[in-house]
Amino acid sequence: MKAAVCEKYGAPEVVQIKEIDQPKPKDDEVLIKVLASTVTSGDWRVRSLTVPAGFGLIMRLVFGITKPRQAILGSELAGVIESIGSEVTEFKVGEHVFAFSDTAMGCHAEYKCMPQNGLVIVKPANLSDDEAAALSFGGTTALDFLRRAKLQAGEKILVNGASGSVGTALVQLAKHFSVNVTAVCSGANADLLRSIGADRVIDYTQEDFTKNGETYDVIIDTVGTAPYSRCKESLADSGRLLLVLAGLSDMLGASLVSLFSRKKVIAGPVGIRVEDLRFLAELAAAGKFKPVIDKRFAFEQIVEAYRHVDSGRKRGNLILTFSHNG
Secondary structure, eight states: OEEEEEOSSSSGGGEEEEEOOOOOOOTTEEEEEEEEEEOOHHHHHHHHTOOOTTOHHHHHHHHOSSSOSSSBOOOEEEEEEEEEOTTOOSOOTTOEEEEEOGGGOOOSBSEEEEETTSSEEEOOTTSOHHHHHTSHHHHHHHHHHHHHHTOOTTOEEEEESTTBHHHHHHHHHHHHTTOEEEEEEOGGGHHHHHHTTOSEEEETTTOOGGGSSOOEEEEEESSSOOOHHHHGGGEEEEEEEEESSOOHHHHHHHHHHHHHSSOEEEOSOOOOOHHHHHHHHHHHHTTSOOOOEEEEEEGGGHHHHHHHHHTTOOOBEEEEEOOOOO
């Protein structure tokens, strides 16, 4: 089978399409023929070792000292079950599914094995493979942070960096939970954010949200440009700052904020649950959540796809499509 292999850290060109052996499912696994995957900011960070301040060594310890320990990146897929192990009872051959491998990755390949009790869900019939492939990364990150924020209906939240995969998921899910959403993005993305539910859009090139006198119950920073020191005056008295992207010093200092005020800083790894995938699938099936898709690339164009992610101009999700021609 074909797989995109990343055998060293570096620029997009370090990723190469190679022929490797097709995996065989273990007794409790399913083999998925991949029809669509994504290239996310997470893939970019692993490939390029571009990480928040203080996490360089930790990143190498987790993902590989001198090169990626898992050479096949990619954490999201949608596809059809090609075969199943002898103990599999939850799925059958021919079922269309979507899956999330999280930090185990391995989805940038024509076939991927997943445990039947892992993060694998039957695809809603009304979703395309592209849409289903893009449900997990942004959606689960958004759900976990919103859950930790303990959102209350009617609260005001601000999403800084609202046009990416996580940001567009946050806007839609926050609106589903009946809160007022302000989205911060470039002016070019303003119409997109309004179309998915943002009550107000701030063009960060024209207005600094930390200096406009507005306060919010929750501020969510997805891009690492709104640390507590910058936006504390924009938080309500009992406001919560959610740092989806945070440096080590921000994370270590998070617990100190609540010692000196009623405000809180929430950061740290995302907790992934299969229930979250089911919830996202149900919302998507009902038309209440729709992954934003920026561009589609053929799998063989994965280097070009990475270049687009590296540019910082990705809106929502970037899709890889698989043809399985030979």
